[in-house]
Every structure is written in structure tokens, then in C-alpha cells.
Amino acid sequence: xxxxxxxxxxxxxxxxxxxxxxxxxxxxxxxxxxxxxxxxxxxxxxxxxxxxxxxxxxxxxxxxxxxxxxxxxxxxxxxxxxxxxxxxxxxxxxxxxxxxxxxxxxxxxxxxxxxxxxxxxxxxxxxxxxxxxxxxxxxxxxxxxxxxxxxxxxxxxxxxxxxxxxxxxxxxxxxxxxxxxxxxxxxxxxxxxxxxxxxxxxxxxxxxxx
Numbered sequence: 001x002x003x004x005x006x007x008x009x010x011x012x013x014x015x016x017x018x019x020x021x022x023x024x025x026x027x028x029x030x031x032x033x034x035x036x037x038x039x040x041x042x043x044x045x046x047x048x049x050x051x052x053x054x055x056x057x058x059x060x061x062x063x064x065x066x067x068x069x070x071x072x073x074x075x076x077x078x079x080x081x082x083x084x085x086x087x088x089x090x091x092x093x094x095x096x097x098x099x100x101x102x103x104x105x106x107x108x109x110x111x112x113x114x115x116x117x118x119x120x121x122x123x124x125x126x127x128x129x130x131x132x133x134x135x136x137x138x139x140x141x142x143x144x145x146x147x148x149x150x151x152x153x154x155x156x157x158x159x160x161x162x163x164x165x166x167x168x169x170x171x172x173x174x175x176x177x178x179x180x181x182x183x184x185x186x187x188x189x190x191x192x193x194x195x196x197x198x199x200x201x202x203x204x205x206x207x208x209x210x
């Protein structure tokens with residue numbers, strides 16, 4: 001199923017489960033056309049089918065995207081721009097968390113959490129800026145977390161520009177908190193640079209359990 005609407009669509013990364021799925025379902029109930037991404041096409045389609053069953057008439061499309069691969073991101077963005085579909089909202093939601101004590105890396109050699117949660121969305125947003133700028137009232141929503149604040153669910157963030165790839169040390173929870181701080185910085189800077197052009201950039205914490 002493809003979507004083509006002059007009103008614009010909402011694009012959600014990682015919409016097949018968790019926060020992304022809840023976001024997609026909520027927007028579908030508000031008659032918002034949705035495209036969400038999934039690394040696993042079959043799981044993505046299953047989630048889309050569930051949304052359609054719960055919301056008859058929902059406009060939902062699933063596209064494959066691996067945010068841990070710069071090549072996948074570039075291919076996805078190029079294909080999306082060719083469609084010339086108005087992009088009303090980009091919801092940067094997908095992410096990795098607490099992968100284990102052993103450090104993992106993206107296909108491009110970045111620490112997995114930082115590469116996925118921040119760098120992947122940074123590149124995706126940059127590449128999709130033509131569609132966002134061409135759509136009046138567009139917005140970018142970065143799903144962040146107050147876990148980057150000490151005492152808000154843990155130790156907070158300790159961002160080290162000399163250790164972005166885990167060259168010196170690696171602690172998965174700290175790495176995750178650092179990515180959430182990077183999400184907030186990114187949202188603020190995006191608003192500073194493009195807010196005057198009509199784009200709205202927001203960082204949002206969806207909440208978390210104790």
C-alpha cells in the first residue's frame with residue numbers, strides 16, 4: 001500500500017513495536033496518513049495489519065530502514081524524496097538500548113547505540129530536509145529521555161567527545177544516556193537553525209518505568 005496525500009504524512013522510524021507502534025496507532029486514530037520504518041519487513045507488515053484491523057480505513061505504509069547503516073539511510077532518503085510526498089512530521093523514534101556488556105558496532109564502525117540513536121537520525125533528518133522545508137508547518141520530533149539527567153532514572157549522561165566509539169571505555173547504560181543527551185542537543189540546534197523558516201523541532205521524553 002502506498003500513500004500520496006497533499007496534506008502530508010507522518011514518518012515514524014521504528015514503528016513496528018513499542019513507542020513507535022503506539023505513536024503510529026494514535027496517529028492512525030486521528031486520520032493521519034502514516035509511513036513507518038522497520039528493519040524487519042515481515043514484522044513491520046504484521047504491525048501495519050494490526051493497525052488497519054483496529055482502525056478501519058487507516059492509511060499505513062511500511063518501508064525498510066536500518067538506522068545502523070549509512071548506506072541504508074541514504075538509499076531510503078533518496079527513494080522517499082523521489083516520491084515527492086509532503087512530509088508533515090518526522091518522528092525519530094527507533095533506537096538501541098542496553099545491548100550488553102560487550103560493545104557492538106554499526107556497519108560504519110560507530111558504537112551501536114550512538115550510531116543508531118543519534119547519528120542515524122541525524123543523517124536521516126539532514127537528507128529529508130528538502131521534504132520538510134517544502135511542507136509548511138512541518139516538524140521533527142526526537143524521542144529523547146530525561147535519563148540523561150542525573151537522578152532521573154539513573155546516573156545520567158557523561159558525554160565524552162574523545163570516547164564516541166568506545167575507544168577508552170564502554171558502559172551500555174551510560175552510552176544510551178549519552179545518546180539521549182545528543183538527541184536533545186540536536187533538537188535544540190535544529191530549532192535554532194530552521195525555526196525561523198517555519199520548522200518546529202521538539203525533543204520529547206515518553207516516560208519510563210521505575
